[in-house]
Amino acid sequence: MTHSLETDLASGALAGTIADIAEEAARLILPYWRAGTVVETKSDASPVTEADRAAEALILKRLAERWPEVEAVAEEASAADGLPAVVGEWFWLIDPLDGTKGFVQGRESFTVNIALMRGDAPVAGVVTAPATGVTWASTAPGKGAVRRVFGEAWRPIRVRARPAEGIALLSHSLTDEEATRLAARHGCTQWQGTDSSLKFCLIAEGRFDAYPRTGPTSEWDTAAGQAVLEAAGGRVLGADGQRLTYRKPGFLNGPFTAMGG
CATH class of the missing domain: 3.40.190.80 (D-Maltodextrin-Binding Protein; domain 2)
Structure with missing residues (x-):
């Protein structure tokens, strides 16, 4: 079934769905963490692991099931097959495992990133931290941002006023x-x-x-x-x-x- 992208964006359903997808990818990544995962080096000298590739394949599959009309620009596919010459007005930008160096070294601050783009700007985004089980998301446009611990309810978040220090x-x-x-x-x-x-x-x-x-x-x-x-x-x-x-x-x-x- 094809879902209307703009309707899902406006209602907040899109943010909820891509958060679920990012958390599914996080659960796939975690068994590779601190498990002696083999590291390869890409042409740009950055590291890549099987966790990166498996998470990206899952994310691309889930997004295509829900919104098949929207193309995706994803880190590992771009490294393997080259960047697209042209993208449409709407497209996804995906980093299935951001912070691979830290991931390989056993640090906690690696993330799954999924953003919906319109033209030259992000209009929705989700960041998930697999090691700590936390997800952050934009909601429906104009409705703010939220955070949740895996399995718990969303809570609103807001930047603070700049302190003196x-x-x-x-x-x-x-x-x-x-x-x-x-x-x-x-x-x-x-x-x-x-x-x-x-x-x-x-x-x-x-x-x-x-x-x-x-x-x-x-x-x-x-x-x-x-x-x-x-x-x-x-x-x-x-x-x-x-x-x-x-x-x-x-x-x-x-x-x-x-x-x-």
């Missing part, structure tokens, strides 16, 4: 000196390193204040987190000070800053 979230790839300097540049006196799109969600739920990123990322790394953060009242700005947009050449992002209130 803000706390930044930063990539683990930075040195302490680089991180301290970057945090200060964005008005934060403290910082914490973490992996994956989890950074967007921790700002969205009011625990942190900014996530400045100077190094390159792919659009599937950020789209779902941006959808959640914007629904919670935050912003994600590119180097030009404007909202971070999508469908860029190679589906690659330049520098950006995600921020709360």
Whole structure:
């Protein structure tokens, strides 16, 4: 049965469905975690595991069952088969296992990311953290963002007003000196390193204040987190000070800053 994408988006049914899909993928991933999973290296030197591939196959299957008319741009398929030359107005951006390096090293902050895109912007997104059993989602447009522990009810989340001494979230790839300097540049006196799109969600739920990123990322790394953060009242700005947009050449992002209130 074909479901109306726009109707499902407006009602909030879409967010609920993709959250269920992301959590199903999370349950598939968990047996691979801390289990000596074999790691391969892709052409861009980034790691990939069987967990990435299995989760992506599941997500693509479930999305096609529900909304067969919507094409998908997914990380592992793109690495194997190449990026699409053109995408339609509506499409999915999928990272089945964001933070693979941390996943391989046994850290907890890896995520499943699913975003619905319209034109150059995310209009719905879900981020799931398999290791901690938590999911964050945008709801129906204009209705805010929510968070749930697996099996429990959704609870609304909102960014906090910027405190006098803000706390930044930063990539683990930075040195302490680089991180301290970057945090200060964005008005934060403290910082914490973490992996994956989890950074967007921790700002969205009011625990942190900014996530400045100077190094390159792919659009599937950020789209779902941006959808959640914007629904919670935050912003994600590119180097030009404007909202971070999508469908860029190679589906690659330049520098950006995600921020709360």
